[in-house]
Amino acid sequence: MDISLTAEFAEILFTHTPTDKERDAARRGIQDFLASTLPVFYGSLPDEGKQAVLDSFPAVKSVENTALRLGYLSHALDYDDYHAAFRGHPSTVILSSLFPLSFALGRYRVDDFLDAYIIGVEVAGRLGRAIGTRHYGMGLHSTATLGPIAATAACCRWLKLSREQTQIALGLAATQSSGLRAQFGSATKPLHSGFAARSAVNSVQLAMVNFPGQENGVLESFLNVFGYHAEQPRQLLADWAMPWRIIEPGLEFKRYPTCGGTHSAAEAAFVLRQRCVELGVDDLYTAITRIEVSFPPGADTAPNICCPVDGVQARFSLEYVIVDALVNGHLALKHYTAIPVDSTLRSFAARVKRCPDFSAPADELDPDRRFHRVTLFLSDGQQISHCVTRQETAAIYTDVEEKLALSLTLLPPSIAEQFSATITLDSSEELEQLASLLCS
Amino acid sequence: MDISLTAEFAEILFTHTPTDKERDAARRGIQDFLASTLPVFYGSLPDEGKQAVLDSFPAVKSVENTALRLGYLSHALDYDDYHAAFRGHPSTVILSSLFPLSFALGRYRVDDFLDAYIIGVEVAGRLGRAIGTRHYGMGLHSTATLGPIAATAACCRWLKLSREQTQIALGLAATQSSGLRAQFGSATKPLHSGFAARSAVNSVQLAMVNFPGQENGVLESFLNVFGYHAEQPRQLLADWAMPWRIIEPGLEFKRYPTCGGTHSAAEAAFVLRQRCVELGVDDLYTAITRIEVSFPPGADTAPNICCPVDGVQARFSLEYVIVDALVNGHLALKHYTAIPVDSTLRSFAARVKRCPDFSAPADELDPDRRFHRVTLFLSDGQQISHCVTRQETAAIYTDVEEKLALSLTLLPPSIAEQFSATITLDSSEELEQLASLLCS
Structure with a gap:
């Protein structure tokens, strides 16, 4: 039997190792994520949906709800990064899945974490190409629909799932994919990111306990059903990491808090x-x-x-x-x-x-x-x-450090200080502290 | 401004009261639900996915996880009812949303409960017509994609949400709609029903605390995006309850445990x-x-x-x-x-x-x-x-009482007896006992 697209895809997630160049880009991505998240996270700026989300999804002992809340909070200002090939916001979903799983499982090897994030961005950019030009135009919200698959891929890499588990997790993510642009302009847009992060966490958790989902054919069906005849499945794999999508076209960091x-x-x-x-x-x-x-x-x-x-x-x-x-x-x-x-x-x-x-x-x-x-x-x-x-x-270059510094000025000084101590993210201790600040 | 389809739809959910004829049909539906659920629920028949679902979604203090588990367990045998207009299984999603919310909120007025279920089936049948003939054929699993909206409608009726809350809840359900038929033949098929019930519960919970989702346009977009040019939006409302969809074409109760x-x-x-x-x-x-x-x-x-x-x-x-x-x-x-x-x-x-x-x-x-x-x-x-x-x-008539009696023979006698005491469902006490058996 020919190897399936899902199997090839699950394989390639584990075969390439990013360099310092990509890891530096990933560090900038995390700084931008924090700049976009913290003012709402700490209530320094008003947000209409936040209280309902916090009340409806208690985080105590729930990795999935921690991910959902973080997904919401990091996209609430719509100030977070954009990836042109993805046609959406990759980091809000990917990092909102990675941080809670890291925190829950006590995994803090910083290079591995950055590599998983880089893989997630790689997948996001590739999925945008593979799903083709009609998906977004038809009314679907790529962050919400493609995001769960990208985040699941990142988490599978991070947690070193087996190939079979990875295939099952990808199928579970694809079958949970949802989100309509008709919700734009309401608080459901950032909630989409929360749902996407929750879907990714659920997909990975289920695969880790060997839930018997389909190993093949689901990602393939996903591209077919949601591509509206413009899908290009081979774009998922072609020229993988050459160059890495976190470098080219790269994450775009917003200088303005608007669409x-x-x-x-x-x-x-x-x-x-x-x-x-x-x-x-x-x-x-x-x-x-x-x-x-x-x-x-x-x-x-x-x-x-x-x-x-x-x-x-x-x-x-x-x-x-x-x-x-x-x-x-x-x-x-x-x-x-x-x-x-x-x-x-x-x-x-x-x-x-x-x-x-x-x-x-x-x-x-x-x-x-x-x-x-x-x-x-x-x-x-x-x-x-x-x-x-x-x-x-x-x-035009966006000074992410300045963007983050500005956001930190909105926070209580003692909290800003704790975040400032983590942002070079050059040790596992810093990653642990950052995950703890975001997830506990 | 013209009244939107969503607003008209939210209105009509509250305007019709079923008669004893529909309520008797609903009671049969609940008996069939139990016949299909209990053998897996109590481990009398093996199921590959059950343990992973129970481990991944702890039910303690979580209405949404109780709904997810019940959705999974009630569809695990694929022995539950079918509705031809819906092209899927309505009761597994609707009842798996209604029972946990009833139990969590202590609401047990039996006629109101049955009416809400009847409304859910009405919506399921109508959504199947409104989404048109291509949705299922394209690869989507109607139980999973249309089910959350039907279940949300039932819960809005049951909990007497305001019109605005109902509109928001319907939009939240529509934007969470997902599920690919590529998962058929795996345990993800019943998990779809679980996810659908969770989506419905989340949509209703968020609307109840006035989460500011879009009030209009989401259901409309849903039909457009997922109809593949075969959608017929007016079918959502035309000839509402004339006759009720739980009567005509009615719920089909499986005599065989296969597709x-x-x-x-x-x-x-x-x-x-x-x-x-x-x-x-x-x-x-x-x-x-x-x-x-x-x-x-x-x-x-x-x-x-x-x-x-x-x-x-x-x-x-x-x-x-x-x-x-x-x-x-x-x-x-x-x-x-x-x-x-x-x-x-x-x-x-x-x-x-x-x-x-x-x-x-x-x-x-x-x-x-x-x-x-x-x-x-x-x-x-x-x-x-x-x-x-x-x-x-x-x-051909399916003897649901016999089907349930056969399922009960598979259970420990003391448990079977407790269920037997609830199945006429002609008092609020019986509903309370049944909800407690299923949700506590």
Whole structure:
């Protein structure tokens, strides 16, 4: 019998060892995870769903609930990393599965932990390619649907499961895959990450006690059922780790606390804000009669909320983000939380019109070619316009250490200090302390 | 704004009151649930996955894990009821959600409980129509994917959630929907039912503490994403309760412990067995050189295992079921559990050939028109053939009381006695005792 895709995949998870270069990238990923998690984790920023999640999923003696809570908390701000090939947020699911299992099992070998995380990101990027271009566009939330499989792969590597156990765990993860984009703009979006981490933990736990799930065929079926005829199963394995997906295209660390699909538009708005200053325009509300934003057709699928009511919805509002960037010159973390939006900005946002550029190729065919062109129509008849591509946005370095340092300033100093002591993550003791802070 | 489908749906869950006729049907459903659950629940029959499930999901103080375990145990034998419009097993998911919530909250008004169950079956049947004809065929397991929504609807009715809470709960259930048929033939199939019950309980619990999920649009997206262009959203509401789906087409109670898609074939084999007796054939192994089974194209999607290794796989083997029925004249519950299959029957099963009848309409277009024609080719050159339709199989009355009585004989007498005392379910005390037996 030919070896199955699942069997080949389970094999390759164990055959490659990352180098220091990838491990350094993984350390940055963990710092970004902390920067995105801790302000909600410690209640420094408001969050509407947190209390219900904590009440409904008590963590005492429950690895799966610890994972679920961490998944929720690390994605609650939607400020965590993004991977273009995955078309979603890998670290929130992968690390929210790895930390609780490490803590529960007392496993703290730091290089092995980093390698497992790197494998998880590798799988995330590959799954995004393998599932193809229609999955996300159909309405599925990749973080939620592909995340459990990536996290399960990472945990299998971390816990050194047998090949058979790994195959069973992958099948269990694939059959639990779920999550609809229709929940975007609500607290269910981060809950998806929590459910995904729980699914991964459950899949691994069941496989470890030899639950007799199918060893073959489930991952294959998953790609077929959820690929909508655009799946490319061989992409799961081709050129594995050459280069590692944590390096190329790499994790993208958000500089703004809004949906990744708004960032180029915000950066175009920053440039236009400067132009307005140069033109001597001081009252933007009076001077700008309307605003157009153009992009490849379908590129506004994720940030699809036109009239946000609160900061959580505003994360997914292309219109609101553009006017916030124009007026304030930055996107403040605290504006994009569970508080009402600024009513002046909201009425200004009503002047923004979405104008898909039908001369550009459809976004789902190649999200990497995305751009946002923002055009301001001034009351004196002038038009000024600026375009920023996704590639340009992604190429700008994000100072993750600074991002984390800023988040730590929001915490009680004694807690911030404990985290500061762990963040170089160059020893197993630091990993143990970090896991304990996050999971106990 | 037009009222959304989700809002209309949440409303209608509360507007109709079943009569004694439906409640009697519900009581039969609960008896069948017990008949299918108790032999594994009490370890009277072996099950490969049970211990791993019990170990991985401790029930102490966890309503969701109690639901998960009950979902698993009630579907482990695959002997539980089927609903043709749902194309799956409704009661395992619905009752595994209702009983633990009742027990946890101390709610035991028996008529309200039965009504909630009836509503759950109503929703299950309607969801099957609304999701359309491609969902199952694409590879999804309706019990797992549609079950959480049906069970959530039942629980919302039972716990009298507000309309807004109900809408949120339905959206949470829809976004957790998952389960691939690729897991059929393994213990993950019943685990799907467990996950489905857990999802329903989680959805209801979160909505009860006002978790801010989306109130609208998620169920709509669910039908679109998982309908593969065959969805019919209005079927969710049209002619609600006229007649109730628990009456028409009604719950089908299995007379055989195998996949529903094998039953007409087994009944055709029973008839042919009698013919062989009449023809004076006594050694079937020698007399029958080959066997053909024909059916509408695609009707063998579920029972797709040709060469089963154990009784769990044999449930899904059209070939094995046919020869077991021919040789033994009945399908014994204990043969279809986690024990190796009979090797003589297995080699006999290799003589069965599947011959889809391409003159019949594709099964997915109308599974109600399914039939199985079994033809025996005898060594003396004779052919004998018999055809049984799904409608004929479904029309035969299943004596659920006898089925339950048989299951109870497998239990320790003192336990059987306690269950016997609850099964008329005509008082809240009986419901309380039954919930306590199942959930404590």
